[in-house]
Amino acid sequence: MFLALVPAFQEQQRIGSVVRSLFDCVDGVVVIDDGSSDKTADTARLAGAVVLRHSINRGQGAALETGHVYARRVHADYVLHFDGDGQFDPNDIAPALRALKDSGADVLFGSRFLDRRSTIPWFKKKLVLPAARRINAFFTGLKLSDAHNGFRIFNQSALSKIRMTHDRMAHATEIPALVKKHHLSYIEFPVKVTYHEYGQGVRGGAQIIKDLLFARFIK
Numbered sequence: 748m749f750l751a752l753v754p755a756f757q758e759q760q761r762i763g764s765v766v767r768s769l770f771d772c773v774d775g776v777v778v779i780d781d782g783s784s785d786k787t788a789d790t791a792r793l794a795g796a797v798v799l800r801h802s803i804n805r806g807q808g809a810a811l812e813t814g815h816v817y818a819r820r821v822h823a824d825y826v827l828h829f830d831g832d833g834q835f836d837p838n839d840i841a842p843a844l845r846a847l848k849d850s851g852a853d854v855l856f857g858s859r860f861l862d863r864r865s866t867i868p869w870f871k872k873k874l875v876l877p878a879a880r881r882i883n884a885f886f887t888g889l890k891l892s893d894a895h896n897g898f899r900i901f902n903q904s905a906l907s908k909i910r911m912t913h914d915r916m917a918h919a920t921e922i923p924a925l926v927k928k929h930h931l932s933y934i935e936f937p938v939k940v941t942y943h944e945y946g947q948g949v950r951g952g953a954q955i956i957k958d959l960l961f962a963r964f965i966k
Contacts, residue, residue, distance in 0.1 A: 749844065750823045752814030753778045753796070754807045755831030759786040761943075762831050766794035772840040773827060777817055779810040787831075807897075808918025812911040819906060826906055828899040835898050836864075836939040843900055843936045853905040853931040856891055856923075857898030861937035868942060887923040891935060895919040898938045905931050 751773040755762050762778065769776045778791035782804035792798045799813055811828060818826045825844065829835055839857070847855040859865040879894040899922070901909060908929040913921045926933055 748775065748821065748823045749773045749825045749827070750814075750818050750821075751776045751827045751829050751840075752811060752818065753791075753829050753831045754781055754810035754814070755779065755783065755787050755791065756781045756804060756807075756810075757783050757785050757787060758831045759783070759790045761833045762787050763790045763794040765829070765831055765833050766791055766796045768837045769829065769840075770795065772837050777814050778831065779814050781805060781807070781810040806913075806915030806918075808911050808916065808921070809914035811918060815906060815910070822903075823906065824903050826901050828897055830897045832943055834940050834943065836941070839898070839936075839938045843898075843938070846934065846936050847900050847902070850934045851932070852934045853902050854909075854926055854933040855900040856893070856933060856935050857896045857938035858891070858893035858935045859896060859938065859940050860892045861935060862939075864937070864939040866942070867940070882920065886920050888927050889923040889933075891923060893935070894923070896938070896940070898940075905929075 751769045753762070753765065753776060755778055766776050766778065776796040778788070778796040778798050780788040780791065780798055780800045782801045788798050788800055797817075799817060801810065801813065815826070827840060843855055843857070859867060882894070884890050895916075897919070905926070908931065909922060909925045911918045911921055
């Protein structure tokens, strides 16, 4: 069973089309509504998704881990992380899964930098993402071409071992750290990203560093 896990917050405008676009690519779609006050949950359910809900907004990392708990319970063979805002291209899913299976790896990380299909805002491309790569390498020891890309596929072994504790965006660095900790194999794969909003900026990056440092020093 191949499940798509879709974290969503205030995405009633896009979540329906995202869910419908996934059914040709996966066996089931699970939307984790992270405390939305709009009709994200109802729209996702009408589109055919299984909907899990947080009563308050906890963050993308917490939403994905809620999805992981569900996927483990139903014994999913593979899980896909796929954003609920329509940034990713469903056409990348089948070739990505095939590449993961052919490689024999446990984890696939999507990358905006392995082809030229993504038009990345200049500030993000030249400043934010290079800084994220350095932060990621420092905290994880893994040198990924695209450190904070939300398109990922895990096999069952990775799903059983990757248990996230960072509720918010620091999970994007925690995941590679857990891949290294548990000696999981991984590949990178080119994916297209279409920007509707700017996303993580300097303030968001500073919060990620704060969360990572706090977690490191309280252990």
